[in-house]
Amino acid sequence: MRVAYETMVKEFARVLEKKGFTAQDAQDAAVIFAQNSLAGVYSHGLNRFPRVVSYLEKGEIDPNVRATCEMSSGVMERWDGHRGFGPLNAKRAMDRACEIAKEHGVGLVALGNNNHWMRGGTYGWLAADNGCIGICWSNTMPNMPAWGAKDRKIGNNPLIMAVPRSNGCHALIDCAVSQFSYGKIEDCRLRGVQLPVPGGYDTKGQLTTDPAEIEKTWRVLPMGYWKGSGLSIVLDLIATVLTNGNSVQKIGTFGDEVGLTQIMIAIDPSKFNTTEETDAIVDAIIADVKSSEPVNEQTNVMYPGEPELRNISENKEQGIPVIEEVWQSVLDM
Amino acid sequence: MRVAYETMVKEFARVLEKKGFTAQDAQDAAVIFAQNSLAGVYSHGLNRFPRVVSYLEKGEIDPNVRATCEMSSGVMERWDGHRGFGPLNAKRAMDRACEIAKEHGVGLVALGNNNHWMRGGTYGWLAADNGCIGICWSNTMPNMPAWGAKDRKIGNNPLIMAVPRSNGCHALIDCAVSQFSYGKIEDCRLRGVQLPVPGGYDTKGQLTTDPAEIEKTWRVLPMGYWKGSGLSIVLDLIATVLTNGNSVQKIGTFGDEVGLTQIMIAIDPSKFNTTEETDAIVDAIIADVKSSEPVNEQTNVMYPGEPELRNISENKEQGIPVIEEVWQSVLDM
Numbered sequence: 001m002r003v004a005y006e007t008m009v010k011e012f013a014r015v016l017e018k019k020g021f022t023a024q025d026a027q028d029a030a031v032i033f034a035q036n037s038l039a040g041v042y043s044h045g046l047n048r049f050p051r052v053v054s055y056l057e058k059g060e061i062d063p064n065v066r067a068t069c070e071m072s073s074g075v076m077e078r079w080d081g082h083r084g085f086g087p088l089n090a091k092r093a094m095d096r097a098c099e100i101a102k103e104h105g106v107g108l109v110a111l112g113n114n115n116h117w118m119r120g121g122t123y124g125w126l127a128a129d130n131g132c133i134g135i136c137w138s139n140t141m142p143n144m145p146a147w148g149a150k151d152r153k154i155g156n157n158p159l160i161m162a163v164p165r166s167n168g169c170h171a172l173i174d175c176a177v178s179q180f181s182y183g184k185i186e187d188c189r190l191r192g193v194q195l196p197v198p199g200g201y202d203t204k205g206q207l208t209t210d211p212a213e214i215e216k217t218w219r220v221l222p223m224g225y226w227k228g229s230g231l232s233i234v235l236d237l238i239a240t241v242l243t244n245g246n247s248v249q250k251i252g253t254f255g256d257e258v259g260l261t262q263i264m265i266a267i268d269p270s271k272f273n274t275t276e277e278t279d280a281i282v283d284a285i286i287a288d289v290k291s292s293e294p295v296n297e298q299t300n301v302m303y304p305g306e307p308e309l310r311n312i313s314e315n316k317e318q319g320i321p322v323i324e325e326v327w328q329s330v331l332d333m
Numbered sequence: 334m335r336v337a338y339e340t341m342v343k344e345f346a347r348v349l350e351k352k353g354f355t356a357q358d359a360q361d362a363a364v365i366f367a368q369n370s371l372a373g374v375y376s377h378g379l380n381r382f383p384r385v386v387s388y389l390e391k392g393e394i395d396p397n398v399r400a401t402c403e404m405s406s407g408v409m410e411r412w413d414g415h416r417g418f419g420p421l422n423a424k425r426a427m428d429r430a431c432e433i434a435k436e437h438g439v440g441l442v443a444l445g446n447n448n449h450w451m452r453g454g455t456y457g458w459l460a461a462d463n464g465c466i467g468i469c470w471s472n473t474m475p476n477m478p479a480w481g482a483k484d485r486k487i488g489n490n491p492l493i494m495a496v497p498r499s500n501g502c503h504a505l506i507d508c509a510v511s512q513f514s515y516g517k518i519e520d521c522r523l524r525g526v527q528l529p530v531p532g533g534y535d536t537k538g539q540l541t542t543d544p545a546e547i548e549k550t551w552r553v554l555p556m557g558y559w560k561g562s563g564l565s566i567v568l569d570l571i572a573t574v575l576t577n578g579n580s581v582q583k584i585g586t587f588g589d590e591v592g593l594t595q596i597m598i599a600i601d602p603s604k605f606n607t608t609e610e611t612d613a614i615v616d617a618i619i620a621d622v623k624s625s626e627p628v629n630e631q632t633n634v635m636y637p638g639e640p641e642l643r644n645i646s647e648n649k650e651q652g653i654p655v656i657e658e659v660w661q662s663v664l665d666m
Contacts, residue, residue, distance in 0.1 A: 071604075071605050073437075073438045073604035073605065074408070074436065074437030074438035074439065074604070075407070075408050075437050075438050075439050076437075076438030076439055076600070076604060076605075078605050103407065104406075104407030104408050104409075104437070105406045105407035105408050105409030105441065106407065106408050106409055106439050106441050106598075108438065108439050108600065110605075133571055133574065133575075145625065146622050146625050146634050147634070148625075148627055148628055148632040148633070148634045148635070149622075149625030149626060149627060149628065149632075149634045150625070150626045150627070150628055151625055151626045153621055153622055153624075153625050154622065161564070161567045161568070161571065162567075163567060163570040163571055163574060171566070171567060171570055172567075173560075173563040173564055173566075173567045175557070175560045175563065175564065179557055179558075179560075197558055205628065223556060223557025223560045223561070224508075224512055224556025224557045224560075224561060225512075225529075225530055227506075227508045227512075227556045227557075228556070228557060230506040230508065230637035231494070231506055231508065231637075233504070233506075233618070233619075233622055233636055233637055234494045234495075234496060234504060234505075234506045234637050235494070236618060237496040237504055237614075237615055237618055238466055238494065238496055238600075240614050240618060241466065241496060241602050241606065241611050241614050241615065242466075242600070242602060242605065244605065244606060244610060244614065247614070247617065247618050247621075248618075249617070249618060249621040265439075267409070267441065267571075267575070269574045269575060271404075271406035271407070271409060272404050272406065272409075272411050272443075272575065272577065273574065273577060277577060278574050281570075281573050281574050281577065281580070282570055282574065284580065284582070285566070285569060285570055285573060285580050285581075285582060286566075288486055288580075288582040289479050289482075289486055289487065289566055291486070292478065292479050292481075292482030292483070292484055292486050293482060293483045293484045294481055294482060294483070295481055295482065295483055295538065299481040299482075300481070301479050301480070301481045301482045302481070303566055304563035304564075304566055304567050
């Protein structure tokens with residue numbers, strides 16, 4: 001079953017308004033969830049929506065709490081998210097970073113004590129839609145062992161970088177610093193398939209592509225082994241220093257994955273280039289990468305963000321694929 | 334054989350001054366090379382020094398060319414390195430980024446048309462010594478296939494992030510986005526050992542840990558497979574857009590690895606925290622990581638930068654290990 005993007009936005013907005021959001025906030029949050037499904041990241045779109053609604057119903061998310069700016073110095077602001085609604089706080093923080101960048105070249109908002117932002121790519125994309133280069137990351141609860149360790153003390157802290165193109169086909173990388181997300185490992189286990197490359201350790205301490213074995217230990221592998229481990233730690237350090245918020249370790253004491261720390265950096269390339277110049281630079285690099293000789297005839301060498309853009313194009317045309325029961329549950333809300 | 338750090342600096346400075354550097358530039362450049370050896374990165378310290386001297390002798394590096402600021406907007410500057418001496422241009426660019434950060438919170442210098450900066454960690458460390466968080470990267474010549482490709486069209490563009498500690502034991506990650514450097518692959522081949530994890534493809538297109546097989550194809554593996562490939566492309570995009578300098582593709586047309594593009598970002602945490610607060614945050618995160626349960630009794634779980642700090646400590650105390658012929662060649666210069 002497929003549902004039109006506009007219908008999905010409308011239904012999400014209707015439900016969120018009913019659960020206490022202002023009309024504008026309901027619309028903004030609905031767009032974020034629907035765009036995640038549109039881009040093919042269903043786990044953080046429709047499929048996550050009912051859980052968020054249940055948090056609203058239980059009072060675990062207050063729809064009227066907004067992040068506030070606590071400190072400001074030059075092009076840098078420190079915000080407290082007050083554990084409000086993660087995606088809206090994050091959107092406002094990146095919007096503000098872009099606003100500062102448009103004035104001063106670069107803007108940075110350090111957002112502490114926020115809730116889960118869903119898909120990090122949303123905020124990179126947002127910066128690019130504003131004509132800015134976006135760099136952002138979030139920490140997470142401890143969900144990965146550091147290199148050389150057995151127990152999970154570091155986060156798979158997603159790092160996002162986006163580069164704008166005036167045609168809207170932005171280049172974007174959205175990468176957790178684990179080799180695979182927890183969702184991907186579970187998905188492969190449910191479908192009875194192996195991971196394409198090793199994603200963690202089995203009970204004997206050996207690297208494995210078997211998702212069921214990894215789920216027994218939850219010793220997931222950092223991307224690039226020691227490299228992803230080091231990146232994870234430094235991303236957590238920078239984010240926690242700039243917010244004086246919650247580190248991965250601290251988040252691990254909360255029971256749930258709440259009170260996260262996020263960094264939003266926007267850089268405005270129009271200070272130095274015309275739009276045409278930036279487009280020409282980006283187009284040339286992408287064209288060169290795409291002219292690579294593929295490993296086989298079935299392979300299409302893609303630039304970062306291209307798979308999502310293909311999903312967006314297909315799902316806009318044909319509607320967004322949905323799990324019927326989940327969609328029906330939203331209609332019934 | 335071991336040589337005292339101070340002796341190495343003095344000898345490097347003597348040679349560089351003889352080859353045309355001003356006394357100050359010779360001293361600054363000597364410190365960069367000697368510190369790389371001190372930190373255990375011998376490939377970019379003493380062992381690289383004779384090659385750099387040969388470039389000076391052949392006139393391929395002009396010791397008197399300095400990067401100049403071409404454009405400036407708010408906290409962001411675009412510099413042209415005029416293919417001068419890479420490490421000194423890069424040092425000046427990061428020094429300037431820190432200067433801007435101390436005034437406005439964040440500073441960014443986009444340095445185009447520079448030469449090889451040697452070890453990227455140098456400039457992250459420099460920012461941290463200035464009390465700033467440093468984020469920097471460089472592009473390279475095309476030396477890695479994009480994910481899904483056979484031919485080398487992307488760079489292993491090193492990404493560096495550093496977090497300052499007032500005791501000088503900064504946290505720092507310096508990571509090329511390939512799984513292994515070319516030097517590491519060669520080193521393992523020469524020593525007749527396998528890489529610890531797969532580092533590239535053999536002639537049959539299979540992943541391998543055999544350095545000799547990888548050297549036959551030079552299809553080196555991005556860190557985290559598709560993730561490192563995507564990161565490489567986006568880092569090149571951002572750097573080339575902000576400098577309007579040379580992309581990886583363009584550098585590939587030069588014959589040598591020259592005219593590189595580098596981004597220096599400095600962020601001053603003292604705008605929001607006292608030094609004691611920043612130290613306490615960093616210490617707590619590092620202590621937590623180090624309290625991990627190691628995979629075996631021989632393993633010491635380390636934080637990013639700790640291995641280099643151990644080398645620095647050991648080499649300061651016992652002298653820097655040198656290959657005798659290389660050291661003698663410097664003394665003879």
